[in-house]
Amino acid sequence: MPVPRRFDRRPPERDTTRINDRIRVPKVRLIGADGEQLGIVATNEALKRAQEADLDLVEVAPNSKPPVTRLLDYSKYKYEQEQKQKAARKHQQQVNVREIKLRPKIANHDYETKKGHVERFLRQQNKVKVTIMFRGREQAHPERGRALLQRLFEDLDGLAVIESAPLQEGRNMSMMLAPSKEAARAHKEAKDAAEESKPTAEEAKPAEEDATPAEEAKPAEEAKPAEEDAKPAAKEGEAEGEANGTDGDAKGD
Numbered sequence: 001m002p003v004p005r006r007f008d009r010r011p012p013e014r015d016t017t018r019i020n021d022r023i024r025v026p027k028v029r030l031i032g033a034d035g036e037q038l039g040i041v042a043t044n045e046a047l048k049r050a051q052e053a054d055l056d057l058v059e060v061a062p063n064s065k066p067p068v069t070r071l072l073d074y075s076k077y078k079y080e081q082e083q084k085q086k087a088a089r090k091h092q093q094q095v096n097v098r099e100i101k102l103r104p105k106i107a108n109h110d111y112e113t114k115k116g117h118v119e120r121f122l123r124q125q126n127k128v129k130v131t132i133m134f135r136g137r138e139q140a141h142p143e144r145g146r147a148l149l150q151r152l153f154e155d156l157d158g159l160a161v162i163e164s165a166p167l168q169e170g171r172n173m174s175m176m177l178a179p180s181k182e183a184a185r186a187h188k189e190a191k192d193a194a195e196e197s198k199p200t201a202e203e204a205k206p207a208e209e210d211a212t213p214a215e216e217a218k219p220a221e222e223a224k225p226a227e228e229d230a231k232p233a234a235k236e237g238e239a240e241g242e243a244n245g246t247d248g249d250a251k252g253d
């Protein structure tokens with residue numbers, strides 16, 4: 001049975017910035033297109049100046065008394081603000097929290113596998129929450145869980161720092177690990193190496209250009225001998241026709 005589709009019933013976000021005729025206060029503090037202070041003027045006068053300059057009257061500080069407005073191209077201003085926000089989001093580093101679960105009596109092979117996962121997460125600049133799960137009588141020996149967490153931290157060989165010490169909550173004991181400066185350096189070096197290994201568009205272009213003439217020249221070379229072979233054949237046919245014509249005239253005579 002298909003799952004019913006859920007619709008987002010929240011109203012769309014509206015631009016709350018007041019511009020032009022949406023500014024209903026009697027007076028505003030006006031700033032010119034070049035940033036000059038034009039003082040407090042009537043709103044109708046500010047709108048008139050905006051129309052004469054082919055610009056918009058935009059309210060930039062609505063909570064001031066009177067509100068501060070500015071003459072500018074609002075569509076261009078809004079586009080620039082969106083680009084700045086996009087650039088800011090691009091440079092933000094998103095940190096994810098991964099979780100690895102262990103048992104106090106974990107086998108060495110499973111331990112090495114889990115440790116490899118933790119190292120990979122840390123090199124990818126993710127935080128790792130390591131959880132020890134106790135069952136039954138294992139809860140009477142929490143020191144085994146702490147010893148295992150300490151062993152894991154030491155085996156990571158400087159890739160992690162302890163952000164929160166081991167803490168037992170019920171049947172579980174957790175420790176939060178964050179990537180260290182060494183892990184960040186390794187991540188940056190791997191990223192730079194991957195970018196350098198990528199061929200640029202200029203390097204790939206000559207290869208395509210070199211391949212094109214060879215492909216075009218090949219059919220032309222194949223066609224050329226065929227044309228040369230056809231010419232002698234045509235000459236032989238003409239000679240036979242002339243010979244036949246001569247013989248026919250002779251017979252007629």
